[in-house]
Structures are given as structure tokens and as C-alpha cells.
Amino acid sequence: MTAPKADGDAADAGNAANAVNAVTPTPAVKAQGTRVVEASFVAGAVEAKGLLAPTFAEVAFAGRSNVGKSSLLNTMVERRGLVRTSKTPGCTRQLNVFDVRCSDGLRVQFVDLPGYGWARRSKAERTQWQSMIEGYLLHRASLRAVAVLVDVRRGIEEEEDQLLEFLASPRPVSESKPLEVVLVATKIDKLGAAARKPALDAVRKQASTRVAGRAIGFSAVTGDGREELWSRIRAAVL
Ligand code: GDP
Numbered sequence: 310m311t312a313p314k315a316d317g318d319a320a321d322a323g324n325a326a327n328a329v330n331a332v333t334p335t336p337a338v339k340a341q342g343t344r345v346v347e348a349s350f351v352a353g354a355v356e357a358k359g360l361l362a363p364t365f366a367e368v369a370f371a372g373r374s375n376v377g378k379s380s381l382l383n384t385m386v387e388r389r390g391l392v393r394t395s396k397t398p399g400c401t402r403q404l405n406v407f408d409v410r411c412s413d414g415l416r417v418q419f420v421d422l423p424g425y426g427w428a429r430r431s432k433a434e435r436t437q438w439q440s441m442i443e444g445y446l447l448h449r450a451s452l453r454a455v456a457v458l459v460d461v462r463r464g465i466e467e468e469e470d471q472l473l474e475f476l477a478s479p480r481p482v483s484e485s486k487p488l489e490v491v492l493v494a495t496k497i498d499k500l501g502a503a504a505r506k507p508a509l510d511a512v513r514k515q516a517s518t519r520v521a522g523r524a525i526g527f528s529a530v531t532g533d534g535r536e537e538l539w540s541r542i543r544a545a546v547l
Pocket residue numbers: 313314315316317320321329330331332372373374375376377378379380381393394424495496497498499527528529530
């Protein structure tokens with residue numbers, strides 16, 4: 310199977326049913342940094358209550374549809390097609406949990422939250438998404454970090470802002486340290502080198518009242534940002 314091409318603007322707008330578009334960096338790019346020796350799908354659930362009891366620290370990934378979340382997850386775990394994306398409206402939307410083991414023994418669970426894009430969805434769907442996600446984010450004791458993905462070219466829009474505001478509020482679970490929120494600006498390769506820092510600064514500034522720490526520029530094509538994201542994850546879970 311050949312690797313799907315990274316998107317152009319036309320592909321961004323496209324909505325091929327059940328398309329598996331996720332990209333991953335070439336082997337030469339990914340053979341550095343954190344090595345993942347095992348990554349497997351554990352379970353999916355349509356509501357947080359349906360998840361198995363927590364066993365390892367969890368890191369959740371949130372972002373609007375097409376932001377590059379599947380590609381980022383595959384890049385993080387060095388697998389080409391572990392996380393698939395379906396862009397069919399109305400298809401089952403669930404929390405998907407992946408077990409990830411690194412060569413240095415770090416074990417963590419990645420939780421892929423269903424993509425949002427509320428403007429295009431019905432009120433019923435929005436309500437369902439919100440209660441599923443908020444229930445998980447609020448009550449899951451094993452949750453240590455949430456990566457909020459933003460397309461670097463779009464920046465933070467209303468939904469991202471609402472999510473960041475929600476994440477900034479206290480959780481009714483006992484935790485030794487506060488939930489780490491990591492802002493990730495995706496598809497950084499789409500910008501020329503000179504435009505990257507200003508774009509990242511702009512994203513950070515937009516979120517500055519809600520998130521501490523800089524935004525990570527990430528590319529599933531070049532692997533940029535992968536190690537920085539792993540290091541933020543390590544700091545949060547260890
Ligand atoms: P998801 O819906 O958030 O899971 O997004 P996908 O991972 O399926 O990516 C959506 C589209 O963006 C696909 O066409 C990918 O090929 C493309 N894409 C994802 N990540 C990157 C990236 O880092 N760089 C570029 N150029 N394209 C990307």
C-alpha cells in the first residue's frame with residue numbers, strides 16, 4: 310500500500326466517505342527520538358462510563374475534523390494506519406483508546422476524542438458530543454494531559470476557545486497535579502520557514518488567557534514537533 314499524500318487545500322475541503330487520509334512521516338524522518346515498541350487499539354466507547362477502569366495514565370487528543378489528529382496520532386506511535394479517520398457525517402462517534410508502550414518502558418494510553426466541527430452538525434449531535442467529551446474530560450481520574458489540536462492556518466476559533474475554557478476549570482477528581490493542556494498547531498509544514506514562528510506565536514497569543522506554555526508546531530509529514538510533544542506528555546504522566 311502506498312502512503313496517502315498530504316493534503317492540499319482542495320483535499321482539506323474534500324469529504325470522501327470513509328477516507329483514510331492520515332499521513333505519516335517517512336521511515337528516515339521518524340527513526341529518531343522516542344521509539345514506540347507497541348501500540349494497539351484497546352477499546353472504544355460511546356460514553357465515558359463505557360470505558361474500562363483506568364490502568365495507565367491517559368492523554369487525550371481533541372480537535373476539529375480534518376485538523377490532522379489521526380495523522381498526528383499515527384506519527385506519535387510510529388504506525389501507519391493504527392488510527393483511522395472516517396469523515397462520513399453521522400457515523401459512530403466514540404472515544405477510542407490506544408495502549409502505547411515505548412522502548413524505555415513508558416506506558417501510556419492515548420484517547421482519541423471524536424473530532425468536532427460543530428457548525429456543520431445538528432444540535433442533537435452537538436449535545437451528544439459535548440456530553441460525551443465533557444463527561445470524560447471532567448471525571449476521568451487517570452487523565453493527565455489533553456492535547457488540543459489547531460490547524461496552524463486557521464488558529465483558534467470559537468469551538469477551540471470553548472474547549473480551552475472548559476479545560477481551564479477545576480475538575481471534581483483528586484489529582485496530584487493539574488491537568489496539562491498542550492496546544493498543538495498542526496500541518497506546520499504548510500507554512501514556509503519564516504512564517505512558522507509568527508504563526509505559532511499568534512496561536513499562543515489567542516489562547517494565552519486559557520493555556521500556559523507555548524504552542525507546539527507539528528507536522529505529520531516531516532515529524533516536526535513529535536519529540537517536543539512526547540516530552541510534554543512525559544512531563545505530565547510521570
Ligand atoms: P483528522 O480528521 O483530524 O483525523 O485528520 P487526518 O489526519 O485524517 O488529516 C486530514 C487531512 O490533512 C488529510 O488529507 C491528511 O493527509 C492531511 N494532513 C494531516 N496532517 C498533516 C500534516 O502534518 N501536513 C500536511 N501537509 N497534511 C496533513
